[in-house]
Amino acid sequence: MMRTRPLKVALLGCGVVGSEVARIMTTHADDLAARIGAPVELAGVAVRRPSRVREGIDPSLVTTDATALVKRGDIDVVVEVIGGIEPARTLITTAFEHGASVVSANKALLAQDGAALHAAAEEHDTDLYYEAAVAGAIPLIRPLRESLAGDKINRVMGIVNGTTNFILDKMDSTGAGYQEALDEATALGYAEADPTADVEGFDAAAKAAILAGIAFHSRVRLDDVYREGMTEVTAADFASAKNMGCTIKLLAICERAADGESVTARVHPAMIPLTHPLASVRGAYNAVFVESDAAGQLMFYGPGAGGAPTASAVLGDLVAVCRNRLAGATGPGESAYAALPVSPMGEVVTRYHISLDVADKPGVLAQVATVFAEHGVSIDTVRQQGKDGEASLVVVTHRASDASLSGTVEALRNLDTVRGVASIMRVEGE
C-alpha cells in the first residue's frame, strides 16, 4: 500500500557525496518509493556556491540559505553532508526543532557532540542516523547497534581510513618510504592536498570515538581517544614487521578492559600478523573486525570513502528514517546506559616491538633485559644484530600496560649502552 503524499528531503551540501545522493534519489525514485512505502521528494538543496552547474538537479531547488531550508516545517528528513562542526551542528539542531529527522555523514561532529545531538533528536521525537560517518559504505553502525544488540562486544579493531591504508599498503608492497607513498596517494587522489586529518589519525580517531560509544553503550568523545599518526612509519619498520610475519596498519582499536569496568579507544600504527583478516585489506579499502562474547569474530569490509559508497550508506539511512516516519516511530537512539569510563592510554594492555641501537659489547642484553624486568614487562623474543661496533636489539614483549612500556623505554634511554630507541610499535591481533 503506497502513500501518495511524498516525504520531503532537504539536502545540505552538494559536493562529492551530496550530488550522488541527489542523483540516486532521482534515478532510483521508483525503487526508493517501493522500499519506503511512499515517494521521496528532493525539496531543497543548500549549497555555498549556487552558480556551480549541478547536473540533474532542478535549479529552483538550490538555495544558499540552509537555515531557511531546515526551518521550512514541511521537511521530513534533512540529509547533512557538508561536514565540519559549524554550521552543521546548528543546522541539525534546528532541523530537529522543526520536526525533521536527520541523516548525517559527519564523523567529526558526531564524535564531538554525539550525545547532545542524540538528546536533541529524542527531545523532538525524531531520528538521527549516521551510517555514512564511519567506514563509508560498510554497514557498521547498524550491525553494531542493532544486529549485535543482544551480544556483548569486547573489541572493535578496524582500518577506518582509506588514505592511510593506501599509503601503508604501498609501503608494504613496494618498499617505498612514507613520503614517496604519500606522493603517489596524492597524485592518484587518495590523499588531500593537506593530508593532516588522515595521516595524523584525526579522522580515524573520530570514527573510533563513534564506534566505541556504540559498541560499549557508553559515551566516548574524541578527546577520550588516544591518537598517534603514521607519518613516522619507515621502510625499516616494514622490514621488521615482515621478519615477524606481520604487516603494519593504522588501526582504530576500541576495547573493553579485562574486568569489564572501563573501556579504551586509540588510534595508532600497529603490527598485525599476516594471517589476521585485517592484514589482507588492500589499497584504500576499510575493514572493521569485531569480537563479541557470543558471535565471536566478525569482519565487515568495503570501500571506506568516495561519493557513491558514502551515498549508499546515506540512502540506506534515508530509507530507514522514512519508514520510521511512516510508522510514526523512531529507531534506536543513543544507548549510553552502561556509562563505562574511558581509561587513559597508560592502562591499555598490548604487545610491543622495540628496536634499540646499542653498543656492541658483552652484557648489553643482560642490562636491557633487567630494565624490562624491573618494569614488569615480560620479553617474548630478542633478536641481536651486530654491525661495525654498533648493534641493534629487537625486543618483542608479552602483553604489558602502555604505562609499564613507557617506563621501560624511558629507563632504556638512560642506559649508557643504549645509543637510541629506533622505533616502538604495538603488536595487535593475536
Added chain:
Amino acid sequence: MMRTRPLKVALLGCGVVGSEVARIMTTHADDLAARIGAPVELAGVAVRRPSRVREGIDPSLVTTDATALVKRGDIDVVVEVIGGIEPARTLITTAFEHGASVVSANKALLAQDGAALHAAAEEHDTDLYYEAAVAGAIPLIRPLRESLAGDKINRVMGIVNGTTNFILDKMDSTGAGYQEALDEATALGYAEADPTADVEGFDAAAKAAILAGIAFHSRVRLDDVYREGMTEVTAADFASAKNMGCTIKLLAICERAADGESVTARVHPAMIPLTHPLASVRGAYNAVFVESDAAGQLMFYGPGAGGAPTASAVLGDLVAVCRNRLAGATGPGESAYAALPVSPMGEVVTRYHISLDVADKPGVLAQVATVFAEHGVSIDTVRQQGKDGEASLVVVTHRASDASLSGTVEALRNLDTVRGVASIMRVEGE
C-alpha cells in the same frame, strides 16, 4: 525511561542454539532490558524431551505443548529454533494469529515458505525476523534489507556453509581427498553423521534463496536455486586450481542478469582467485561478498554456525522486535515489489575450467577448439600435457552461458579423440 511490565518470550526448542538463547537472556537480562527499554522474561520453553536437564532454566517453564505455548495470548515474541518445516511452520503461523512476533533461525522453512510467512506476519501486524537463518552470527539479512535499502545490489556471492568450507579448506591446505577431509570434519564435530544437507549443497541453496529474495526484492524459492554439491571435487581439481592461482570454494551465488530483467541463484563448487577476499576464508568460517551499484564491493565475515554465534543473531533480532513492539510499530516486511523472474541455470554466464583426457596425436587441439567455437564459447587459455600416448587438455574459457558450455561438453564427448571429460568447474570472482 524503562517500562516495568516485561515483554514475554516463548522459546520453541532448547538444543544447541535455544539453550544459548536462554542462557544469555538470563545472564544478560539487565543489558537486554536497558537496550530494549523494558525487561524481557522467558515465559515458556517448548521441548520434545522435558526430562533432559536444562541448566539455568526454571523447570516450571518447560513444556512439551508448543502449540498451547504459542496460543497463550500473552506472548510478545516467539523464538523458533527447532528447525525443519513442521511443526515449525504451523507454530509460527499460530504465533502470528495470536499476536506474537516471531524470531526464527529456520533457513529451510524461510526458503520454502518465506512469502506466506511474511504475509501472515503482515496480516496480524507482527514482525518476522530471521537474521540467524543465514550465515549464523554474521549480520547479513539486516545489512541487505536495511543498510543497502537505498542501493541496487547486483551480486551476492558467499561461503554460507561452514562444514563444506572446512572440508575444502582441509583439501586445499593438506592435499587430502574429499573422503579423508570429510572424516576429519566428522571427527571434529564440523560435519553431522549424515552430511548430505551440507555436502550436497541443500543447506547453502536454502540460504541462497533467502539472500536472493532480499537482495533483489523478488521472490526466490528453494526450487529456483540450481544446486550442485561438492562431493566430486578432487585433489586433482585443487592442483588445477593452484595452477591458475585459484582455490575452490562451495559458493552460493545470486546475480542480477546484465539486462536487469531477471535474476539467478545457484550453489556449486567454483574456482576463485587467491586474491579474492573469499579465497582466504578458512576453516568453518562463512563470508558473503556483496556487489552493488553505489557501495561497490562489501564483504561480511564471521562464524556461520554454532550455538553461541547463532544465539547472538537471534538475540539481536529479539531486541529489535521488542523495540518495535514497544514503539507500536513493525520492522520492514517482505519486499518483493520488483518481482523479477528467476532464470534457469542455462542462462547463467560465467567462466569454466575444463579438463579433458584426449588422444595424444596431432590435430586434437584444433578439433577441440572448433567445438568450442561452434558453440560460441571463447577460449581464454589452453594447456596441453602429454603422458604415455594419452594427453590432457585444460581449457579455461571466457564468459559464456551455462547452456553453451553444456552444449560444448556434449559435443566434446562425441569426439573420437576425446577419451573423457575429467572435470568441469566454474571460475568465479574476477
